[in-house]
Amino acid sequence: MVEKVNLKDKILISYGTGGKYTQEFINNYVLKHFKSKILSELLDSAVLNFEMDSKIAFTTDSYTVSPIFFPGGDIGKLSICGTINDLLCVGAIPKYISVSLIIEEGLEFEVIDKILSSIEEVANEENVEIVTGDTKVVEKGSCDKVFITTAGIGVVNKNICLHYNRISPGDVVIISGNIAEHGLAVLLSRGGFGFDCKIQSDCSSLKPMLEQLFNKEISSHIKFMRDPTRGGISAVLNEVVHKRKDVSIEIEEELVPLSGSVKNLCELLSFDPLNIANEGKVVIIVDKNFAEETVKVLRQHPLGKNARIIGEVTTENKGRVILKTTYGTKRIVDMPIAEELPRIC
Amino acid sequence: MLYDIIQSFRDTNIVKKELEVITYVAKDIKRDVFIMEVCGTHTMQISKFGLRKLLPKNIKLISGPGCPVCVTPIEYVDKAIYIVRNYNVILATFGDLFRVPGSESSLEKEKSDGKDVRIVYSPEEIIALSKESQDKDIVFLSIGFETTMPGIAAVAKEIKDNGINNVYFLLGNKFFLPALEVLILHSRSYILSNINTTSSIDGFILPGHLSSIIGEKSYLWISKKYNLPGVITGFEPLDILRGIRMILEMIIVNKPEIKNEYTRVVTYEGNIDAKKFILEVFTFKSSKWRGIGVVPDSGVEFKEGYKQYDAEVKFDIPKINNISEFTGCRCNDVLIGKITPFECALFATVCTPENPKGACMVSQEGACAAYYKYERDDV
Incomplete structure (x- = not known):
């Protein structure tokens, strides 16, 4: 009989060996948080039911973040929200999620418990089910505390068809709110800057906001959606013009929504907020005749209160993303090369 | 608060008014005017805000050598890489240098290879690092112009005063003014090829941050000795345009002087304490600038009493020969x-x-x- 673990205990390598310790971990930790009939069967695969005539969306993502707890979230919340948002961005309503953990030996159970609670909380709120998963424990130093891989399955809304190919000149680009908050929150929580500036990560599930949009007639006029995570808005818009070399995207500097503290910090560190990660925002490209209404629907939800039109699809500089500055001049917005590093000297 | 202040220097209407004045003055000059910005931050801002395109056609902005990373020779990165490969040290660097290629590797690549390379945001951090890592020596990659030197000097002093014995500096700092003079001499002998004219530099947009340390008076020789105007300029679009306008006004009356647009930060004397700090710890030596060559009295070495913190004294680094630039690189x-x-x-x-x-x-x-x-x- 394996002793029931105490939250203060540390995770030993034995918890990943597939024997009694693993059983103990799954029964007392995982199943405590993830109450799913399908999961509780503990079969080799989850067996799922779907309406036969719907398209299914399937996605996966791995999460590593340092520190694992940051203002506005933690790696658990990040992993489930990220997968939910990826499904939503192809017009799918998320249904089932898998969660796999790679844990560094010696991590406190308490930490894992908190992370699992965060996942549980989002799953309950968003009505998605954790149906399968896996746990491995690796030697100290082989990973940084915990890595999480989530995969998700969703049912695509029949009213919606999102694809690069649908984008045409004249379409309008919308962002659902203030940008660059996640990337800066994580950077600041690593410490070392010697100044006090509080920025919360925007880490959140877009489901309640986007579900409202999907239920409206206008959603059929949405051409493309993507959540601007790593690489920020710059990366998302550059990906579009890379796939669609026959168009350009022009955004206006003045229109890009930024909070005061994000502006300040970006000035200080010489960062371009367009390149910084978001975890609770979506870029939407929509037919211009339905743009205002799309913004209105987004704004009805607190997550979208700062939603606005930031630019349009044009043909003037094909294959490029262009920013119109406050002075009416134009410049290139490039694909970010690597993570932004503060400029000091 | 900070942003509000910045915003007032980006006000579109004021910027437009400034541009109108520039256009008016430029018309009167009736020839091409070449204004060089010697600070990398100005270069970035001019490009980022598209200021070049807003100016009248005969006002040409050209970019000088104002980025400390750019002028750091490849050999410096190679030395740093040699140390971290051959000694059990923590290499502490500003993010600026992290991805800069040496002759066959970069700090980023070395880190991925398991070497202990840490990015620091301020030199102060190496004190904390030295306490955490008693069993390892810390090598700080000390680069930057007069702007970063006082902070580095202060840390060196603190290390000495507290008897910390596991921190070393790989000195690559540079004094800016000797190079500026070399630049003026160079420019006089060059014909600017880009716009079919035989003019050389007509004036300088002088650095903002750097000037906050060295002060307005450090530049007076530019107008006295070389008859060139210069304006110490802040970094917002309005600052830069004002700087340009002030230079043009001096050109039109043919009265070159050194003026200060960035009065909210830069004084005539500069930061006296900071300058004292620099000279307490460092002394001048000749130094190689990438792209420019060896410039007398533009490099730093530790004064007596600090020499033991010089990484090149502590570690046995083989002489690295001058590395030639990539063929075709201009x-x-x-x-x-x-x-x-x-x-x-x-x-x-x-x-x-x-x-x-x-x-x-x-x-x-x-x-x-x-x-x-x-x-x-x-x-």
């Missing part, structure tokens, strides 16, 4: 404003920020990097 012409980045055949073809071949592309504030990032197409 950074030395770009750095002195002889050509614009667009005129280098490698620009945006072989040489890109992902795969930089020359000094001006390696750092995000280098002239080529700024032109590439924001202006490589005429948009």
Whole structure:
């Protein structure tokens, strides 16, 4: 009989060996948080039911973040929200999620418990089910505390068809709110800057906001959606013009929504907020005749209160993303090369 | 609060008014005017805000050597890599140097190879690092102009006063003014090829941050000895345009002087304490500038009493011969404003920020990097 673990205990390598310790971990930790009939069967695969005539969306993502707890979230919340948002961005309503953990030996159970609670909380709120998963424990130093891989399955809304190919000149680009908050929150929580500036990560599930949009007639006029995570808005818009070399995207500097503290910090560190990660925002490209209404629907939800039109699809500089500055001049917005590093000297 | 202040220097209406004045004055000058910005942050801002395109056609902005990373020779990065490969040390660096290629590796690559390379945001951090890592020596990659020198000198003093014995500095700092003079001499002998004229530099937009340390008076020789106007300028679009307007006004009345636009930060004397700090710890020596060559009295070495903290004294680093620049690279012409980045055949073809071949592309504030990032197409 394996002793029931105490939250203060540390995770030993034995918890990943597939024997009694693993059983103990799954029964007392995982199943405590993830109450799913399908999961509780503990079969080799989850067996799922779907309406036969719907398209299914399937996605996966791995999460590593340092520190694992940051203002506005933690790696658990990040992993489930990220997968939910990826499904939503192809017009799918998320249904089932898998969660796999790679844990560094010696991590406190308490930490894992908190992370699992965060996942549980989002799953309950968003009505998605954790149906399968896996746990491995690796030697100290082989990973940084915990890595999480989530995969998700969703049912695509029949009213919606999102694809690069649908984008045409004249379409309008919308962002659902203030940008660059996640990337800066994580950077600041690593410490070392010697100044006090509080920025919360925007880490959140877009489901309640986007579900409202999907239920409206206008959603059929949405051409493309993507959540601007790593690489920020710059990366998302550059990906579009890379796939669609026959168009350009022009955004206006003045229109890009930024909070005061994000502006300040970006000035200080010489960062371009367009390149910084978001975890609770979506870029939407929509037919211009339905743009205002799309913004209105987004704004009805607190997550979208700062939603606005930031630019349009044009043909003037094909294959490029262009920013119109406050002075009416134009410049290139490039694909970010690597993570932004503060400029000091 | 900070942003509100910044915003007032970006006000579109005031900027437009300033531009009207510039256009008016420029018309009167009736020839091409070449104004060089010698600070990388100015270069970036000019490109980022598209200021070049707002100016009248006869006002040409050219970029000088103002980025400390760009002018740091490849050998410096090689030395740092040699140390971290051969000694059990923590290499502490500003993020600016992290991705800069040496002759066959970079700090980023060394880190991925398991070497202990840490990015620090301020020199102060190495004190904490030295306490955490008693069993390892810390080597700080000390680069930057007079702007970063006082902070580094203060840390060196603190290390000495507290008897900390596991911190070393790989000194690559540079004094800016000796290089500026070399630049003026160079420019006099060059014909600027970019716009079919025989004019040389007509005036300088002088650095903001650096001047907050060295003060307005450090530049007076520029107008006295070389008859050139210069304006110490802040970094917002309005600052830069005002700086340009002030230079043009001096040109039109033919009365070159050194003026200060950035009075909210820079004083006539500069930061006396900071300058004292620098001279307490460092002394001058000649130093190699990438693209420019060896400039007398432009480098630093520790004074007596601090020499034991010099990484080149502590570690046995083999002599690294001068490394030649990539064939075809015209950074030395770009750095002195002889050509614009667009005129280098490698620009945006072989040489890109992902795969930089020359000094001006390696750092995000280098002239080529700024032109590439924001202006490589005429948009």
